Amino acid sequence: MSLVQVLPLAIVMIAGPQILSPIFLATSEKWRANSTAYVFGAFLSISLVVGIAYLLGNSFGGGGGFLGASAKQLLYVVVLVLLFYAAVDTYRKRNVSEPPAWMGKLTTATPRFSFRLGFLLLGFFPTDIVTSMSVGTYLAANGAPVTDAAGFVLLTLFIxxxxxxGVFVLGERAETTLPKIRDWMNGNAWIISEAVILLFVVLTLQNLFG
Incomplete structure (x- = not known):
């Protein structure tokens, strides 16, 4: 059940410059190499943060396979704090309608730059690091294997x-379609993110008091 519960948080991971960047990269000169490098960088950083959070969560168990009751409750509280921070940060940035100026340079980006961008955005962007930590600690609190995070990571990378x-399938038509998707995501993604965070808060509260 843990896998199904953490999957929706992939939506929170990509809201904002995280999904806007690959849209720009998809229209760059070296779009294949740039897009691949971006996704690979994201894979490494997300996996790293989730893994560290999971190990830290399991350390409360004193070496046993599962956490004690008090340790579980503490981890659930940590997850709730992280989620509330993510919700506040998402709401605070809801009116940011224009992408950062540096995104305009992505059409001439290199694979090396794209890799660094994917690694930093998906691993250390405030909302993303909080979300990945929430997933890792949540799985640890439930005594679930860290491999249950694979679906969360893979879904994030797929998005x-x-x-x-889209460029590969649609070709030149993607040049008109992607900007429309970008504008919609830029204006409405925060609402979806807040809904997903709220859902995860409810699930965590049920585990905490259930």
Missing amino acids: LALPSL
Whole structure:
């Protein structure tokens, strides 16, 4: 059940510059190499943060396979704090209608730059690091294997790869379609993110008091 519960948080991971960047990269000169490098960088950083959070969560168990009751409750509280921070940060940035100026340079980006961008955005962007930590600690609190995070990571990467897949399938038509998707995501993604965070808060509260 843990896998199904953490999957929706992939939507929170990609809201904002995280999904806008691969849209720009998909229309760059070296779009194949740039998009691949971006997704690979994201894979490494997300996996790293989730893994560290999971190990830290399991350390409360004193070496046993599962956490004690008090340790579980503490981890659930940590997850709730992280989620509330993510909700506040998402709401605070809801009116940011224009992408950062540096995104305009992505059409001439290099694979090396794209890799660094994917690694930093998906691993250390405030909302993303909080979300990945929430997933890792949540799985640890439930005594679930860290492999249950694989679906969360893969779904996040799949969404990030969609712009380049769209170019591959649609060809030149993607040049008119992607900007429309970008504008919609930029204006409405925060609402979806807040809904997903609220859902995860409810699930965590049920585990905490159930």
